[in-house]
Amino acid sequence: MRQPVLYISILLTALLSACSESFTDPRDGQSYDIVQIGSRTWMAENLNYEIEGSACPDGDKRNCSKYGRLYTWDMARTVCPEGWHLPDSADFEQLISAAGGTEVAGNALKSTSGWFKKGNGSDDFGFNALPAGYRLAGNNATDGKFDGIGGYAHFWSASETPDGLAYYLLLDFSTKAAKISAFGKDEARSVRCVK
Template sequence: MKTQLPNSFIRTLSVIALAATLLFQSCKKDEVIIPPQVTTINASNITFSSATMGGTIKSNGGANITAKGICYATTTAPTVKSDTTNQGAGSQSFSSQITDLLPNTKYFARAYATNSAGTGYGEEFSFTTGAGLPSITLAVTNTTYKEIFANWTITAQGASAVSLSGWVISTTNALPLTGTDVFTSFNTSATFVEKTITDLEIGKKYYVRAFAANGQGTAYSNVVEATTKSLPTATDADGNVYESVLIGTQIWMNKNLKVTKFSNGDPIPTTSTPTQNITAESSPVYRWAPDGNSANVNSFGYLYSGAVATDSRNVCPAGWHVPSKNEWVALQSALGSNPGLKLREASTNYWGVAGTNVYGFAAVGAGMRDQVGTFGFLKTYGEMWASTAFNATDVSTFIVYSTFDGVDQYNRARNTGLAIRCLKD
Protein backbone atom coordinates (compact mmCIF):
# COMPACT_ATOMS: atom_id res chain seq x y z
CA MET A 1 0.00 0.00 0.00
CA LYS A 2 1.49 3.36 -1.05
CA THR A 3 1.93 5.87 1.76
CA GLN A 4 1.04 9.48 1.00
CA LEU A 5 3.36 12.09 2.64
CA PRO A 6 1.65 15.04 4.18
CA ASN A 7 1.71 18.19 2.08
CA SER A 8 3.21 20.15 4.93
CA PHE A 9 6.22 17.83 5.08
CA ILE A 10 6.78 18.10 1.34
CA ARG A 11 6.66 21.86 1.54
CA THR A 12 9.24 21.80 4.33
CA LEU A 13 11.67 19.68 2.26
CA SER A 14 11.29 22.03 -0.69
CA VAL A 15 12.14 25.02 1.45
CA ILE A 16 15.26 23.28 2.80
CA ALA A 17 16.45 22.36 -0.73
CA LEU A 18 15.92 25.90 -1.98
CA ALA A 19 17.86 27.33 0.96
CA ALA A 20 20.78 24.97 0.33
CA THR A 21 20.88 25.95 -3.33
CA LEU A 22 20.88 29.63 -2.50
CA LEU A 23 23.60 29.13 0.12
CA PHE A 24 25.83 27.25 -2.35
CA GLN A 25 25.39 29.91 -4.99
CA SER A 26 26.17 32.59 -2.42
CA CYS A 27 29.46 30.81 -1.48
CA LYS A 28 30.54 30.58 -5.13
CA LYS A 29 30.02 34.29 -5.54
CA ASP A 30 32.39 34.88 -2.54
CA GLU A 31 35.42 33.05 -4.25
CA VAL A 32 37.66 35.91 -5.58
CA ILE A 33 40.51 35.19 -8.06
CA ILE A 34 43.64 37.31 -7.46
CA PRO A 35 47.05 37.57 -9.22
CA PRO A 36 49.56 34.85 -8.25
CA GLN A 37 52.05 35.25 -5.42
CA VAL A 38 55.70 34.60 -6.41
CA THR A 39 59.13 35.02 -4.80
CA THR A 40 62.30 35.86 -6.74
CA ILE A 41 65.49 33.78 -6.67
CA ASN A 42 68.43 36.18 -6.90
CA ALA A 43 70.85 36.29 -9.85
CA SER A 44 73.75 33.86 -10.24
CA ASN A 45 76.19 32.82 -12.98
CA ILE A 46 76.51 36.43 -14.07
CA THR A 47 78.63 37.03 -17.18
CA PHE A 48 79.09 40.03 -19.43
CA SER A 49 75.97 39.07 -21.42
CA SER A 50 73.85 36.74 -19.28
CA ALA A 51 72.62 35.81 -15.82
CA THR A 52 70.51 33.11 -14.21
CA MET A 53 67.47 33.93 -12.03
CA GLY A 54 64.35 32.06 -10.94
CA GLY A 55 61.13 32.11 -9.00
CA THR A 56 58.97 30.09 -6.63
CA ILE A 57 55.15 30.14 -6.96
CA LYS A 58 53.64 30.57 -3.49
CA SER A 59 50.01 30.77 -4.69
CA ASN A 60 48.29 30.58 -8.07
CA GLY A 61 45.72 33.15 -6.86
CA GLY A 62 42.80 30.81 -7.42
CA ALA A 63 43.29 30.29 -11.15
CA ASN A 64 45.68 28.52 -13.46
CA ILE A 65 48.98 30.28 -14.13
CA THR A 66 49.36 30.94 -17.83
CA ALA A 67 52.84 32.52 -17.89
CA LYS A 68 55.79 32.96 -15.56
CA GLY A 69 59.38 34.09 -15.80
CA ILE A 70 61.70 37.03 -15.12
CA CYS A 71 61.17 40.62 -16.17
CA TYR A 72 64.22 42.89 -16.24
CA ALA A 73 65.30 46.39 -17.21
CA THR A 74 68.02 48.97 -16.59
CA THR A 75 65.54 50.93 -14.45
CA THR A 76 63.76 49.91 -11.27
CA ALA A 77 60.39 48.13 -11.05
CA PRO A 78 60.46 46.18 -14.33
CA THR A 79 57.14 44.71 -15.50
CA VAL A 80 55.97 42.29 -18.15
CA LYS A 81 56.06 45.27 -20.52
CA SER A 82 59.85 45.28 -20.03
CA ASP A 83 62.13 42.55 -21.35
CA THR A 84 61.06 39.16 -20.04
CA THR A 85 61.74 35.47 -20.09
CA ASN A 86 58.81 33.04 -20.26
CA GLN A 87 58.98 29.65 -18.62
CA GLY A 88 55.43 28.72 -19.64
CA ALA A 89 52.35 27.80 -17.62
CA GLY A 90 52.00 25.90 -14.35
CA SER A 91 52.71 26.44 -10.67
CA GLN A 92 56.14 24.81 -10.55
CA SER A 93 59.23 26.72 -9.43
CA PHE A 94 61.36 27.83 -12.36
CA SER A 95 64.81 28.98 -13.43
CA SER A 96 65.46 31.38 -16.32
CA GLN A 97 68.57 32.18 -18.33
CA ILE A 98 68.58 35.89 -19.14
CA THR A 99 70.63 36.49 -22.29
CA ASP A 100 71.72 39.22 -24.71
CA LEU A 101 72.56 41.63 -21.90
CA LEU A 102 74.91 44.57 -22.29
CA PRO A 103 78.37 44.28 -20.70
CA ASN A 104 79.23 46.27 -17.58
CA THR A 105 75.58 47.28 -17.06
CA LYS A 106 73.39 47.32 -13.94
CA TYR A 107 70.05 45.53 -14.31
CA PHE A 108 66.95 45.34 -12.09
CA ALA A 109 64.96 42.11 -12.25
CA ARG A 110 62.14 40.24 -10.52
CA ALA A 111 60.05 37.13 -11.01
CA TYR A 112 56.49 37.33 -12.33
CA ALA A 113 53.52 34.99 -12.71
CA THR A 114 50.25 35.65 -14.59
CA ASN A 115 46.74 34.20 -14.27
CA SER A 116 43.30 35.38 -15.37
CA ALA A 117 43.24 38.03 -12.65
CA GLY A 118 46.54 39.64 -13.62
CA THR A 119 50.28 39.46 -12.89
CA GLY A 120 52.01 39.15 -9.56
CA TYR A 121 55.66 40.12 -8.97
CA GLY A 122 58.34 38.92 -6.60
CA GLU A 123 61.06 40.88 -4.84
CA GLU A 124 63.31 43.04 -7.00
CA PHE A 125 67.04 42.36 -7.15
CA SER A 126 69.81 44.11 -9.05
CA PHE A 127 72.98 42.75 -10.63
CA THR A 128 75.74 44.12 -12.85
CA THR A 129 77.03 42.25 -15.87
CA GLY A 130 80.73 41.69 -16.40
CA ALA A 131 82.88 44.08 -18.38
CA GLY A 132 83.02 41.79 -21.39
CA LEU A 133 86.77 41.23 -20.98
CA PRO A 134 88.53 38.06 -22.10
CA SER A 135 89.28 35.21 -19.71
CA ILE A 136 92.90 34.03 -19.63
CA THR A 137 95.00 31.53 -17.66
CA LEU A 138 98.80 31.33 -17.32
CA ALA A 139 101.16 28.40 -16.71
CA VAL A 140 104.94 28.40 -16.19
CA THR A 141 106.52 25.19 -17.46
CA ASN A 142 110.23 25.68 -16.71
CA THR A 143 112.93 28.10 -15.61
CA THR A 144 116.64 28.43 -16.34
CA TYR A 145 119.22 30.79 -14.87
CA LYS A 146 117.92 33.76 -16.85
CA GLU A 147 114.70 32.54 -18.50
CA ILE A 148 111.11 31.65 -17.67
CA PHE A 149 109.13 29.45 -20.05
CA ALA A 150 105.43 30.36 -19.97
CA ASN A 151 102.23 29.73 -21.89
CA TRP A 152 98.77 31.20 -21.65
CA THR A 153 95.33 30.13 -22.80
CA ILE A 154 92.47 32.47 -23.67
CA THR A 155 89.47 30.55 -22.40
CA ALA A 156 86.86 33.13 -23.46
CA GLN A 157 87.01 36.01 -25.92
CA GLY A 158 84.62 38.26 -24.00
CA ALA A 159 82.28 40.73 -25.67
CA SER A 160 84.59 41.07 -28.68
CA ALA A 161 87.52 39.20 -30.19
CA VAL A 162 90.95 39.30 -28.55
CA SER A 163 93.38 41.36 -30.62
CA LEU A 164 96.59 41.03 -28.58
CA SER A 165 98.02 39.23 -25.58
CA GLY A 166 101.30 39.07 -23.72
CA TRP A 167 103.07 38.73 -20.39
CA VAL A 168 103.89 41.17 -17.59
CA ILE A 169 106.50 40.55 -14.90
CA SER A 170 107.81 42.10 -11.69
CA THR A 171 110.18 41.26 -8.85
CA THR A 172 108.31 43.48 -6.36
CA ASN A 173 104.69 43.86 -7.46
CA ALA A 174 102.67 40.74 -6.63
CA LEU A 175 99.98 41.89 -9.10
CA PRO A 176 102.03 43.19 -12.04
CA LEU A 177 100.33 45.58 -14.47
CA THR A 178 101.21 46.63 -17.99
CA GLY A 179 101.15 50.29 -17.00
CA THR A 180 103.78 50.01 -14.27
CA ASP A 181 105.82 46.83 -14.82
CA VAL A 182 107.88 45.20 -17.57
CA PHE A 183 105.69 43.65 -20.23
CA THR A 184 105.74 42.40 -23.82
CA SER A 185 102.66 42.18 -26.03
CA PHE A 186 102.03 40.23 -29.21
CA ASN A 187 99.52 41.13 -31.91
CA THR A 188 97.87 37.76 -32.06
CA SER A 189 94.37 36.35 -31.80
CA ALA A 190 95.69 32.87 -30.96
CA THR A 191 93.98 31.22 -28.02
CA PHE A 192 97.16 29.38 -26.93
CA VAL A 193 100.54 31.13 -26.86
CA GLU A 194 103.96 29.87 -25.69
CA LYS A 195 106.78 32.34 -25.00
CA THR A 196 110.17 32.47 -23.29
CA ILE A 197 110.82 35.44 -21.01
CA THR A 198 114.53 36.21 -21.29
CA ASP A 199 117.28 38.44 -19.87
CA LEU A 200 116.21 37.88 -16.27
CA GLU A 201 118.31 38.00 -13.13
CA ILE A 202 119.87 34.78 -11.86
CA GLY A 203 118.29 33.23 -8.75
CA LYS A 204 115.49 35.81 -8.58
CA LYS A 205 111.81 35.39 -7.73
CA TYR A 206 109.40 36.90 -10.26
CA TYR A 207 105.66 37.50 -10.28
CA VAL A 208 104.33 36.67 -13.74
CA ARG A 209 100.92 36.93 -15.33
CA ALA A 210 99.50 37.06 -18.81
CA PHE A 211 97.09 39.60 -20.22
CA ALA A 212 94.70 39.76 -23.16
CA ALA A 213 92.90 42.74 -24.67
CA ASN A 214 89.72 43.13 -26.71
CA GLY A 215 87.50 46.09 -27.56
CA GLN A 216 86.29 46.34 -23.96
CA GLY A 217 89.71 46.52 -22.31
CA THR A 218 92.47 44.38 -20.81
CA ALA A 219 92.08 41.30 -18.63
CA TYR A 220 94.77 39.60 -16.54
CA SER A 221 95.40 35.96 -15.75
CA ASN A 222 96.29 34.30 -12.48
CA VAL A 223 99.69 35.26 -11.02
CA VAL A 224 102.45 32.63 -11.03
CA GLU A 225 105.53 32.98 -8.82
CA ALA A 226 108.59 31.68 -10.68
CA THR A 227 112.21 31.75 -9.51
CA THR A 228 115.11 31.56 -11.92
CA LYS A 229 117.76 29.01 -11.09
CA SER A 230 120.66 29.93 -8.84
CA LEU A 231 124.18 29.27 -10.05
CA PRO A 232 125.96 26.34 -8.43
CA THR A 233 129.05 26.47 -6.27
CA ALA A 234 131.98 24.09 -6.67
CA THR A 235 133.98 22.46 -3.87
CA ASP A 236 137.40 21.03 -4.67
CA ALA A 237 139.22 18.10 -3.04
CA ASP A 238 140.71 20.43 -0.40
CA GLY A 239 137.31 21.87 0.52
CA ASN A 240 137.84 25.21 -1.21
CA VAL A 241 134.50 26.62 -2.40
CA TYR A 242 134.16 28.56 -5.65
CA GLU A 243 131.27 30.70 -6.88
CA SER A 244 130.27 30.53 -10.54
CA VAL A 245 129.18 32.82 -13.37
CA LEU A 246 127.06 32.33 -16.46
CA ILE A 247 128.44 33.52 -19.81
CA GLY A 248 126.36 32.55 -22.81
CA THR A 249 125.32 29.00 -22.02
CA GLN A 250 128.49 28.14 -20.07
CA ILE A 251 128.94 28.15 -16.29
CA TRP A 252 132.48 28.99 -15.16
CA MET A 253 134.16 29.08 -11.78
CA ASN A 254 134.92 32.71 -10.94
CA LYS A 255 138.40 32.04 -9.54
CA ASN A 256 141.49 30.14 -10.58
CA LEU A 257 141.89 26.69 -9.11
CA LYS A 258 143.96 26.40 -5.91
CA VAL A 259 143.61 22.71 -5.06
CA THR A 260 146.52 20.44 -4.07
CA LYS A 261 144.85 17.13 -5.02
CA PHE A 262 143.07 15.49 -7.91
CA SER A 263 139.35 14.86 -7.45
CA ASN A 264 140.12 11.26 -6.38
CA GLY A 265 142.36 12.53 -3.57
CA ASP A 266 145.73 11.80 -5.21
CA PRO A 267 148.19 14.59 -4.32
CA ILE A 268 149.60 17.04 -6.84
CA PRO A 269 153.18 17.58 -5.70
CA THR A 270 155.42 20.56 -6.24
CA THR A 271 159.08 20.51 -7.19
CA SER A 272 161.73 20.27 -4.51
CA THR A 273 162.45 23.95 -5.07
CA PRO A 274 160.15 26.42 -6.85
CA THR A 275 162.77 27.06 -9.52
CA GLN A 276 163.75 23.45 -10.22
CA ASN A 277 164.52 22.82 -13.90
CA ILE A 278 162.14 20.19 -15.30
CA THR A 279 163.02 20.52 -18.98
CA ALA A 280 163.92 16.84 -19.15
CA GLU A 281 160.50 15.76 -17.84
CA SER A 282 158.07 15.31 -20.73
CA SER A 283 154.86 14.93 -18.74
CA PRO A 284 155.43 16.10 -15.15
CA VAL A 285 152.57 16.45 -12.64
CA TYR A 286 153.33 19.55 -10.56
CA ARG A 287 151.90 22.72 -9.05
CA TRP A 288 153.60 25.97 -8.00
CA ALA A 289 152.65 29.20 -6.27
CA PRO A 290 152.72 32.16 -8.69
CA ASP A 291 156.12 33.83 -8.64
CA GLY A 292 157.18 31.04 -6.27
CA ASN A 293 155.44 32.87 -3.40
CA SER A 294 152.73 31.00 -1.45
CA ALA A 295 151.17 34.34 -0.46
CA ASN A 296 149.99 34.68 -4.08
CA VAL A 297 147.92 31.47 -4.11
CA ASN A 298 144.80 32.91 -2.49
CA SER A 299 144.53 35.71 -5.08
CA PHE A 300 145.85 33.97 -8.19
CA GLY A 301 145.47 30.22 -7.57
CA TYR A 302 148.23 27.70 -8.30
CA LEU A 303 150.15 27.29 -11.52
CA TYR A 304 149.88 23.70 -12.78
CA SER A 305 151.83 21.76 -15.35
CA GLY A 306 150.00 20.90 -18.56
CA ALA A 307 150.11 17.24 -17.57
CA VAL A 308 147.80 18.06 -14.65
CA ALA A 309 145.28 19.74 -16.97
CA THR A 310 145.06 16.65 -19.20
CA ASP A 311 145.20 14.02 -16.43
CA SER A 312 142.21 11.63 -16.39
CA ARG A 313 141.97 11.90 -12.59
CA ASN A 314 140.48 15.39 -13.13
CA VAL A 315 141.90 18.24 -11.09
CA CYS A 316 138.54 20.07 -11.09
CA PRO A 317 135.74 19.39 -8.57
CA ALA A 318 133.23 16.65 -9.33
CA GLY A 319 130.80 17.86 -11.99
CA TRP A 320 133.38 20.28 -13.40
CA HIS A 321 136.24 19.89 -15.87
CA VAL A 322 139.19 21.63 -17.49
CA PRO A 323 137.66 23.26 -20.59
CA SER A 324 138.58 22.02 -24.04
CA LYS A 325 140.00 24.31 -26.69
CA ASN A 326 136.58 24.48 -28.37
CA GLU A 327 134.95 25.48 -25.09
CA TRP A 328 137.41 28.35 -24.72
CA VAL A 329 136.54 29.37 -28.29
CA ALA A 330 132.83 29.30 -27.37
CA LEU A 331 133.54 31.60 -24.43
CA GLN A 332 135.37 34.04 -26.68
CA SER A 333 132.45 34.00 -29.13
CA ALA A 334 129.91 34.67 -26.37
CA LEU A 335 131.90 37.69 -25.16
CA GLY A 336 131.87 39.53 -28.49
CA SER A 337 134.17 42.53 -28.85
CA ASN A 338 136.99 43.26 -26.39
CA PRO A 339 136.74 39.88 -24.65
CA GLY A 340 139.90 40.37 -22.60
CA LEU A 341 138.64 43.66 -21.18
CA LYS A 342 135.36 42.01 -20.19
CA LEU A 343 137.11 39.05 -18.53
CA ARG A 344 139.76 40.92 -16.53
CA GLU A 345 139.16 41.57 -12.84
CA ALA A 346 138.27 45.23 -12.28
CA SER A 347 141.15 45.92 -9.90
CA THR A 348 144.84 46.76 -10.20
CA ASN A 349 145.48 44.26 -7.40
CA TYR A 350 145.39 41.62 -10.13
CA TRP A 351 146.46 43.50 -13.28
CA GLY A 352 148.57 46.41 -14.35
CA VAL A 353 145.47 47.69 -16.18
CA ALA A 354 142.12 46.74 -14.65
CA GLY A 355 139.33 45.31 -16.77
CA THR A 356 135.56 45.74 -16.53
CA ASN A 357 134.74 42.18 -15.38
CA VAL A 358 131.21 42.64 -16.73
CA TYR A 359 130.31 38.94 -16.38
CA GLY A 360 132.06 38.30 -13.07
CA PHE A 361 134.62 35.90 -14.59
CA ALA A 362 137.36 37.81 -12.73
CA ALA A 363 140.36 36.68 -14.77
CA VAL A 364 143.63 37.43 -12.95
CA GLY A 365 147.19 37.85 -14.16
CA ALA A 366 148.71 34.77 -12.50
CA GLY A 367 151.71 34.83 -14.83
CA MET A 368 153.54 31.62 -15.73
CA ARG A 369 156.50 29.33 -14.95
CA ASP A 370 158.67 27.99 -17.75
CA GLN A 371 160.40 24.60 -17.90
CA VAL A 372 163.69 25.82 -16.50
CA GLY A 373 162.00 27.21 -13.40
CA THR A 374 161.67 30.91 -14.25
CA PHE A 375 158.54 32.72 -13.05
CA GLY A 376 157.25 35.85 -14.74
CA PHE A 377 154.44 38.09 -15.98
CA LEU A 378 152.51 38.32 -12.69
CA LYS A 379 149.66 40.87 -13.14
CA THR A 380 150.43 41.20 -16.86
CA TYR A 381 149.62 37.78 -18.25
CA GLY A 382 146.78 35.40 -17.46
CA GLU A 383 147.23 32.19 -19.44
CA MET A 384 145.03 29.17 -18.63
CA TRP A 385 145.19 25.56 -19.75
CA ALA A 386 142.76 23.76 -22.02
CA SER A 387 142.34 20.00 -21.78
CA THR A 388 143.06 19.59 -25.49
CA ALA A 389 146.47 18.19 -26.45
CA PHE A 390 147.96 19.98 -29.44
CA ASN A 391 150.56 17.25 -30.00
CA ALA A 392 152.61 14.80 -27.95
CA THR A 393 154.40 17.56 -26.05
CA ASP A 394 152.12 20.62 -26.18
CA VAL A 395 148.67 21.51 -24.82
CA SER A 396 146.29 24.28 -25.96
CA THR A 397 145.89 27.42 -23.84
CA PHE A 398 143.78 30.58 -23.58
CA ILE A 399 145.44 33.94 -22.85
CA VAL A 400 144.13 37.17 -21.27
CA TYR A 401 146.45 40.20 -21.24
CA SER A 402 146.77 43.29 -19.09
CA THR A 403 147.32 45.87 -21.84
CA PHE A 404 145.49 44.19 -24.72
CA ASP A 405 141.70 43.88 -24.69
CA GLY A 406 141.58 40.87 -26.98
CA VAL A 407 142.43 37.24 -26.13
CA ASP A 408 144.59 34.58 -27.77
CA GLN A 409 144.67 30.83 -28.25
CA TYR A 410 148.12 29.26 -27.93
CA ASN A 411 149.95 25.98 -27.28
CA ARG A 412 152.46 25.36 -24.47
CA ALA A 413 154.77 22.53 -23.47
CA ARG A 414 153.30 20.21 -20.83
CA ASN A 415 156.07 21.09 -18.38
CA THR A 416 155.05 24.77 -18.35
CA GLY A 417 153.20 26.12 -15.29
CA LEU A 418 149.88 27.95 -15.99
CA ALA A 419 146.59 28.60 -14.19
CA ILE A 420 143.49 26.41 -14.48
CA ARG A 421 139.91 27.66 -14.60
CA CYS A 422 137.15 25.00 -14.41
CA LEU A 423 133.92 24.75 -16.44
CA LYS A 424 130.66 23.09 -15.36
CA ASP A 425 129.92 19.76 -17.04
Protein backbone atom coordinates in the same frame (compact mmCIF):
# COMPACT_ATOMS: atom_id res chain seq x y z
CA MET B 1 110.51 54.42 -27.74
CA ARG B 2 111.46 50.83 -28.50
CA GLN B 3 115.21 51.50 -28.08
CA PRO B 4 115.09 52.12 -24.30
CA VAL B 5 113.09 48.91 -23.86
CA LEU B 6 115.65 47.00 -25.94
CA TYR B 7 118.52 48.55 -23.96
CA ILE B 8 116.88 47.58 -20.64
CA SER B 9 116.31 44.05 -21.91
CA ILE B 10 119.99 43.70 -22.93
CA LEU B 11 121.14 45.14 -19.60
CA LEU B 12 118.95 42.76 -17.59
CA THR B 13 120.18 39.80 -19.62
CA ALA B 14 123.81 40.78 -18.94
CA LEU B 15 123.13 41.26 -15.22
CA LEU B 16 121.34 37.92 -14.89
CA SER B 17 124.10 36.09 -16.76
CA ALA B 18 126.68 37.62 -14.40
CA CYS B 19 124.92 36.61 -11.19
CA SER B 20 127.41 34.69 -9.12
CA GLU B 21 126.90 31.59 -7.04
CA SER B 22 129.46 29.42 -5.31
CA PHE B 23 130.76 25.85 -5.25
CA THR B 24 132.62 24.15 -2.39
CA ASP B 25 135.27 21.64 -3.41
CA PRO B 26 134.66 18.59 -1.19
CA ARG B 27 138.33 17.57 -1.44
CA ASP B 28 139.64 20.48 0.65
CA GLY B 29 136.62 22.63 1.58
CA GLN B 30 137.65 25.62 -0.53
CA SER B 31 134.80 27.68 -1.92
CA TYR B 32 134.83 29.14 -5.44
CA ASP B 33 132.53 31.68 -7.01
CA ILE B 34 130.92 30.32 -10.17
CA VAL B 35 129.23 32.10 -13.04
CA GLN B 36 127.08 31.14 -16.02
CA ILE B 37 128.43 32.55 -19.28
CA GLY B 38 126.64 31.43 -22.40
CA SER B 39 125.66 27.78 -22.02
CA ARG B 40 128.46 26.85 -19.60
CA THR B 41 129.14 27.28 -15.89
CA TRP B 42 132.64 28.49 -15.10
CA MET B 43 134.60 28.83 -11.90
CA ALA B 44 135.03 32.57 -11.40
CA GLU B 45 138.31 32.02 -9.57
CA ASN B 46 141.51 30.20 -10.45
CA LEU B 47 141.69 26.70 -9.03
CA ASN B 48 143.69 26.48 -5.79
CA TYR B 49 143.71 22.74 -5.15
CA GLU B 50 147.14 21.65 -3.93
CA ILE B 51 148.73 18.65 -5.57
CA GLU B 52 152.37 17.62 -5.66
CA GLY B 53 154.30 19.76 -8.12
CA SER B 54 151.75 22.59 -8.30
CA ALA B 55 153.04 26.04 -7.39
CA CYS B 56 151.92 29.39 -6.05
CA PRO B 57 152.47 32.29 -8.48
CA ASP B 58 155.91 33.86 -8.13
CA GLY B 59 156.77 31.00 -5.74
CA ASP B 60 155.08 32.86 -2.86
CA LYS B 61 152.53 30.90 -0.78
CA ARG B 62 150.62 34.11 -0.07
CA ASN B 63 149.75 34.38 -3.76
CA CYS B 64 147.79 31.11 -3.83
CA SER B 65 144.81 32.55 -1.95
CA LYS B 66 144.46 35.37 -4.49
CA TYR B 67 145.63 33.82 -7.77
CA GLY B 68 145.15 30.07 -7.25
CA ARG B 69 147.87 27.56 -8.09
CA LEU B 70 149.86 26.95 -11.27
CA TYR B 71 149.84 23.46 -12.84
CA THR B 72 151.65 21.70 -15.66
CA TRP B 73 149.37 20.43 -18.41
CA ASP B 74 149.45 16.83 -17.11
CA MET B 75 148.43 18.08 -13.65
CA ALA B 76 145.76 20.35 -15.09
CA ARG B 77 144.03 17.47 -16.89
CA THR B 78 143.29 15.71 -13.60
CA VAL B 79 142.90 18.51 -11.03
CA CYS B 80 139.29 19.70 -11.53
CA PRO B 81 136.78 18.45 -8.95
CA GLU B 82 134.25 15.74 -9.79
CA GLY B 83 131.52 17.10 -12.04
CA TRP B 84 133.87 19.73 -13.49
CA HIS B 85 136.47 19.44 -16.25
CA LEU B 86 139.40 21.25 -17.80
CA PRO B 87 137.96 23.28 -20.70
CA ASP B 88 138.89 22.31 -24.23
CA SER B 89 139.47 24.73 -27.09
CA ALA B 90 135.77 24.65 -28.01
CA ASP B 91 134.84 25.73 -24.46
CA PHE B 92 137.23 28.68 -24.72
CA GLU B 93 135.98 29.60 -28.20
CA GLN B 94 132.42 29.65 -26.84
CA LEU B 95 133.55 31.79 -23.88
CA ILE B 96 135.28 34.29 -26.18
CA SER B 97 132.21 34.46 -28.41
CA ALA B 98 129.84 34.97 -25.44
CA ALA B 99 132.13 37.75 -24.16
CA GLY B 100 131.90 39.74 -27.39
CA GLY B 101 134.46 38.13 -29.70
CA THR B 102 138.24 37.97 -29.92
CA GLU B 103 138.90 41.72 -30.09
CA VAL B 104 137.11 42.66 -26.83
CA ALA B 105 136.65 39.44 -24.82
CA GLY B 106 139.87 39.94 -22.86
CA ASN B 107 138.61 43.23 -21.45
CA ALA B 108 135.19 41.72 -20.66
CA LEU B 109 136.76 38.76 -18.81
CA LYS B 110 139.59 40.49 -16.92
CA SER B 111 139.10 41.62 -13.31
CA THR B 112 138.64 45.33 -12.62
CA SER B 113 141.86 45.49 -10.59
CA GLY B 114 145.22 43.76 -10.21
CA TRP B 115 146.53 44.23 -13.77
CA PHE B 116 149.47 46.55 -14.24
CA LYS B 117 149.91 49.50 -16.63
CA LYS B 118 146.19 50.29 -16.86
CA GLY B 119 145.47 46.76 -18.05
CA ASN B 120 142.41 46.22 -15.82
CA GLY B 121 139.29 44.91 -17.49
CA SER B 122 135.58 45.60 -17.12
CA ASP B 123 134.70 42.08 -15.84
CA ASP B 124 131.31 42.29 -17.56
CA PHE B 125 130.40 38.66 -16.86
CA GLY B 126 131.90 38.05 -13.40
CA PHE B 127 134.67 35.79 -14.77
CA ASN B 128 137.19 37.82 -12.75
CA ALA B 129 140.35 36.76 -14.60
CA LEU B 130 143.41 37.62 -12.53
CA PRO B 131 146.99 37.86 -13.88
CA ALA B 132 148.69 34.96 -12.09
CA GLY B 133 151.44 34.73 -14.67
CA TYR B 134 153.13 31.37 -15.27
CA ARG B 135 156.18 29.25 -14.48
CA LEU B 136 158.56 28.31 -17.27
CA ALA B 137 159.61 24.69 -17.69
CA GLY B 138 162.57 23.68 -15.58
CA ASN B 139 164.62 20.55 -15.12
CA ASN B 140 161.71 18.89 -13.31
CA ALA B 141 158.07 19.60 -12.40
CA THR B 142 158.95 21.74 -9.40
CA ASP B 143 161.50 24.20 -10.73
CA GLY B 144 161.56 26.85 -13.44
CA LYS B 145 161.46 30.63 -13.46
CA PHE B 146 158.21 32.46 -12.60
CA ASP B 147 157.13 35.32 -14.84
CA GLY B 148 154.15 37.45 -15.84
CA ILE B 149 152.36 38.01 -12.53
CA GLY B 150 150.33 41.20 -12.86
CA GLY B 151 150.51 41.07 -16.64
CA TYR B 152 149.16 37.78 -17.97
CA ALA B 153 146.47 35.20 -17.33
CA HIS B 154 147.04 31.82 -18.97
CA PHE B 155 144.34 29.15 -18.56
CA TRP B 156 145.12 25.60 -19.67
CA SER B 157 142.96 23.85 -22.22
CA ALA B 158 142.51 20.08 -22.47
CA SER B 159 143.19 20.30 -26.24
CA GLU B 160 146.53 19.51 -27.84
CA THR B 161 148.14 20.76 -31.04
CA PRO B 162 149.24 18.29 -33.73
CA ASP B 163 152.89 18.98 -32.81
CA GLY B 164 152.51 18.08 -29.13
CA LEU B 165 151.87 21.47 -27.51
CA ALA B 166 148.75 22.30 -25.49
CA TYR B 167 146.32 25.16 -26.07
CA TYR B 168 145.55 27.78 -23.46
CA LEU B 169 143.46 30.96 -23.21
CA LEU B 170 145.67 34.06 -23.04
CA LEU B 171 144.63 37.40 -21.53
CA ASP B 172 147.22 40.19 -21.63
CA PHE B 173 147.47 43.51 -19.75
CA SER B 174 148.32 45.36 -22.98
CA THR B 175 145.23 44.45 -25.02
CA LYS B 176 141.46 44.10 -24.79
CA ALA B 177 141.64 40.96 -26.92
CA ALA B 178 141.53 37.33 -25.84
CA LYS B 179 143.22 34.62 -27.83
CA ILE B 180 143.90 30.93 -27.79
CA SER B 181 147.59 30.13 -28.05
CA ALA B 182 149.75 27.04 -27.49
CA PHE B 183 152.87 26.28 -25.50
CA GLY B 184 154.86 23.46 -23.95
CA LYS B 185 153.06 21.16 -21.54
CA ASP B 186 155.81 21.35 -18.90
CA GLU B 187 155.13 25.01 -18.17
CA ALA B 188 152.83 25.77 -15.23
CA ARG B 189 149.69 27.82 -15.82
CA SER B 190 146.35 28.56 -14.18
CA VAL B 191 143.23 26.40 -14.35
CA ARG B 192 139.59 27.45 -14.64
CA CYS B 193 137.27 24.47 -14.42
CA VAL B 194 133.98 24.38 -16.35
CA LYS B 195 130.85 22.30 -16.56
